[in-house]
Amino acid sequence: MPLHRLLRLSPTAVLGLWHRTETAAALGALLPAGAGAAYAALLPAAGPERQAQWLAGRVLAHAVAAALWPGAPAPLVQNDATGRPYLAGPGRPAGAVVSLSHSGAWAAALLTAGGRAGVDVEVVRDKARRIAPKFLSAAELAAAQAGPADDAHYTLLWSAKETLYKLAARRGLIFKQQLLLEPLPEPFAAAPAGEIPAALHLAEGQTRHRVCYSQPAAGYVLTYCWESEVPAFIH
Structure with missing residues (x-):
């Protein structure tokens, strides 16, 4: 599991980096219990490389969320009509913000308990x-x-x-x-x-x-x- 780093930027913000070596199928198996089916419905209709990048961002976002809100139910990462990610579901703390990015073999996720974030x-x-x-x-x-x-x-x-x-x-x-x-x-x-x-x-x-x-x-x-x-x- 190549979680490269979790960096606590403040008491309310954590940055995560993932060095991807897994296939899309392997990344899907790393999602929290019950989240796999939800993400399968959202998975972009693209080639395996693009799908692996997309899933790496979600797996990383869950790792960051677990570090920021230990013990809380895992929120679901969704995208609004403009493509911007947001957290949904019962595990989403009020006001929480998520920003995701991926390029090549790397993915980044920044989650905060409120305010604004970009990565x-x-x-x-x-x-x-x-x-x-x-x-x-x-x-x-x-x-x-x-x-x-x-x-x-x-x-x-x-x-x-x-x-x-x-x-x-x-x-x-x-x-x-x-x-x-x-x-x-x-x-x-x-x-x-x-x-x-x-x-x-x-x-x-x-x-x-x-x-x-x-x-x-x-x-x-x-x-x-x-x-x-x-x-x-x-x-």
Whole structure:
């Protein structure tokens, strides 16, 4: 059972990482008793690799929930109409929040007892660098291009904005205008872990955040952000 790590971020938040080596069938056998049939009905109609990634996220979410709420009935991870995961069932504590991500052989899950949460794990590749003008603001792009930024650095920037997007928990945000990294971190190779100051610019006003980042393994980037309460808007 390759549960890589459970990290207690606070008394009300736990982050989990899973290094997947199992097949979809093996992962299904790791689900809590009674949950297998419910997840079988929700399993995406995709190939075995995609199904294994999906199930790894659910198995991990249950491991994180057990660490955060020991002894409580296992909640069911479902998705709303926009695809965002949420906890359901009698085992769901009031106000609980879940954020999931998977890429390649890794899955990440962040659960909190309330507030907001976002997590993202990404395989390092050249895609983020190629599409950087689409998700970085002009100032962010200029800062990235001024330094020795490589594929890992651009993947980190993309992942940080994905985490902010999940934290905001709303559709239709423009990454290069409303999800801003201020200032950009140093090149990722020189700083394998740290925090990025960030801001959400929404119609109601602005909120400030700190996105944590690290490398769970060579060739991967992990970012996450959580809040026990929704912060007040700055106008």
